[in-house]
C-alpha cells in the first residue's frame with residue numbers, strides 16, 4: 001500500500017531536519033535520472049498542450065504543466081532512424097552516417113547512453129529503435145525489429161533472444177518499462193530509461209478499447225487540406241504523400257479487400273498486402289473485434305461511394321485517417337500517464353528529467369499531406385516537453401530554436417559529464433533552468449531519402465525564426481524561400497520576389513556558414529547519393545526499382561563525364 005501523502009511529507013521533513021542537524025554543507029547533488037519518452041510520428045498538432053483542436057492528451061500535458069513546453073523544437077532530418085541516430089550521437093546525420101532509413105546505423109559512433117553507462121548510470125531501452133542493429137550502452141533492452149507491429153509484436157531482447165508478446169504494442173512497451181522500474185532498477189545508481197513508442201506510426205491501428213470512442217468522431221479539417229501546390233514549388237508538387245492520391249483505401253483507411261472488390265476499386269498491391277499482413281497478426285478474438293468495429297464504416301462507405309467525387313473522397317479519407325491516427329495516440333497518452341503515476345508514487349520525480357518528444361513531426365492533412373520528410377513546419381518541428389522538479393519552472397514555454405541534436409549534450413551536461421568534441425548540439429540547460437546564455441539564431445536541416453517511398457526530394461535548409469531557405473538538389477535544382485511571419489501556412493515561395501533580395505542574400509550567406517560549421521558539403525551529399533543508388537541497383541531500397549536506380553546512376557555518370 002502507498003504511504004498516505006501527508007505521512008510521506010512529514011517523513012521527508014523529519015529526515016531533512018535530521019540531515020541538517022548532522023551536517024553543515026549541502027548534500028552532494030546526485031546525477032539526475034533521465035526518462036526519455038519518444039513516440040514515432042507524433043505531430044505536435046495532436047498534443048493538447050500545443051492545441052486541443054484534435055485530441056485531449058491530459059497525461060502528456062502533465063509534463064508541460066510541471067515543466068517547459070518548446071514551441072520551436074525541430075529535427076535535423078525528418079525521418080525515423082536518422083532522427084534517432086542524431087539523438088543518440090549528438091551529431092548531424094551527414095556525420096553519424098545514418099542519413100536515411102535504409103542502411104544500418106554505424107555503431108562505431110559514440111552515443112550518450114554509452115557515456116552515461118560508463119559513468120555509473122543504469123541504462124534501459126524499450127520499444128522502437130529501427131537501427132538495423134542492437135543498441136550499445138544498454139544494460140537492458142527489448143526493442144521491436146524494424147518498424148515493429150501494433151498487435152502481438154515480436155521483440156529483440158538483450159537477455160531472452162527474440163520473443164513474441166500477445167497484446168497491443170503501446171501497452172506492452174509500457175509493461176516492460178514499468179516492470180523494469182519496479183523490479184530491475186538499482187536504487188544506488190542513477191538511471192537512463194528510453195521508453196519509445198511505435199505509435200502513432202502508419203498504418204495506425206488503435207487499441208480495441210478505443211474503437212467506440214474514435215470510429216465515430218469527426219475532426220476539424222486543416223485550412224490547406226485542398227492544397228494545389230501551385231505556389232509551393234516543384235518538389236512539393238512531386239511528393240507522393242497526398243491523402244487523396246496516395247493514402248491506401250485498405251492498407252491505410254482499412255476498407256477490406258472484399259469491400260473494394262464489390263465497388264471495383266483497384267487498390268495497388270502494397271496496400272492490400274499491408275492490410276492482410278495486419279489481419280494475420282490478430283488473434284481470432286482481436287480480429288473479430290476489429291472487423292465488428294469497422295463493419296459499419298464499410299457499409300456506409302459502400303452506400304456513399306457511387307456518388308462521391310474527389311472532394312468527397314478527400315473529406316472521407318481525412319476523417320478515416322484522423323480517427324485511426326488519433327485513436328493510437330489515446331493509448332500512448334494513457335500509458336504515459338501510467339509511467340508518470342509510477343514515478344510520482346515512488347518518489348522518483350524529485351531528481352528525474354522527464355522528456356516527451358517524437359522522432360519527427362507529421363502532416364495531419366496540412367498541404368493535403370500525411371507523412372513527413374519536408375522542412376515545412378509540421379514535419380520539421382517536433383513536440384518537446386521537459387519536466388525536472390525544482391530545476392525547470394512549471395508551466396514555462398520556450399520558443400528557442402532547439403533541435404533533437406541537443407539531447408545528448410543536455411543529458412551529459414545534467415550528469416556533469418563533458419561531452420565529446422565531435423558532438424554538434426548545445427546543452428539545453430540554460431533554457432531549462434533559465435540560467436546562462438542561449439544565443440542560437442538558426443538551425444540546419446538536411447533530408448536525404450530520395451528517390452524512394454513518398455518521393456520527397458533531397459534538400460537542405462537554414463531555418464531562422466523568420467525565414468526558411470531550402471535547396472532541393474539532385475533530381476531538381478530548386479530554391480524555396482519561406483516567410484514564416486507573413487505566410488505561416490508556408491504556401492508560397494518568395495525566392496524570386498525582388499522585395500526579398502536582401503533577405504535572400506543574407507540567408508545564403510548564413511546557410512554557407514552553417515554548412516561549414518556543421519561540416520556538410522556537396523561532396524558529402526554526392527557520396528550519399530552514390531551509396532544509395534548503388535544499393536538500389538542491387539534491389540535493396542524499398543520504393544525504388546533496380547531498373548530505375550540503374551537508369552539514374554547511368555545519367556549521373558554521363559553528366560560527370562560531360563563536366
Ligand code: SGN
Pocket residue numbers: 040041079080081101130147201202203274371372453454
Ligand atoms: C514505412 C511507411 C512510410 C513511412 C516510412 C518511414 N510505409 O515505410 O509511410 O514514411 O515507413 O517511417 S508503410 O507502407 O510501411 O506503412 S519512419 O517513421 O520509420 O521513418
Ligand code: CA
Pocket residue numbers: 040041079080201359360
Ligand atoms: Ca518516425
